Amino acid sequence: MENPFELILERLDRIERKLDLLENGPSQDQLMTIEEVAQYIHYQKTSIYGLVQKRKIPFIKGSGKLHFRKSEIDNWLDQRKVKTKSEIEKMADEYILRNPLP
Template identity: 40%
Template sequence: MENPFEIINERLKRIEALLDNIYRASNINETGIATTPIMNIKQVSAYLDLSVSALYKMTSTKEIPHAKRGKRLYFDKKDIDAWVLENKVNTTSDIERMATEYILKNPVKFP
């Protein structure tokens, strides 16, 4: 007689494999965020952790990059990623590295 725990374990493995196939086919990961390059407003809301109404306000004031087709809004994931990082704050080590590069490229000449 087979061990019932082994049977349960095998069935769980099959269920996990089926769920993985479903996630891959739907282009949505486990957190519900789209993995496709084009997202709708609900997907962007989940991705950025912002409310849908806040996103509507940002699109009406043209604060966030988007495209409009009829009444629907679409967002390019690359554009959203770039928009999020456009006001990136450099770390101290980044600033020191940039300063060193600048000094090496532009040596000070004394008379």
């Protein structure tokens, strides 16, 4: 049976983190729980668990719990950004300028 004082402290810690998030937003190096990540990126928890299982999302596992660093989640999201047509054309133009035909 778990120590009731540890449960109370854990719940207070979660409440404090949520209040801090509401007041300041997540900091870049803050560790987030799966619930916080789900809310942050608007995914279902089950989808995040699937991404973790396939190792497609950066995570930290400690004490049997999953944690996510906000900066790593932001980078992960940025890597999935779909480029616009103008961005692709700009990249093609830059490539052609750097690598002219012989």
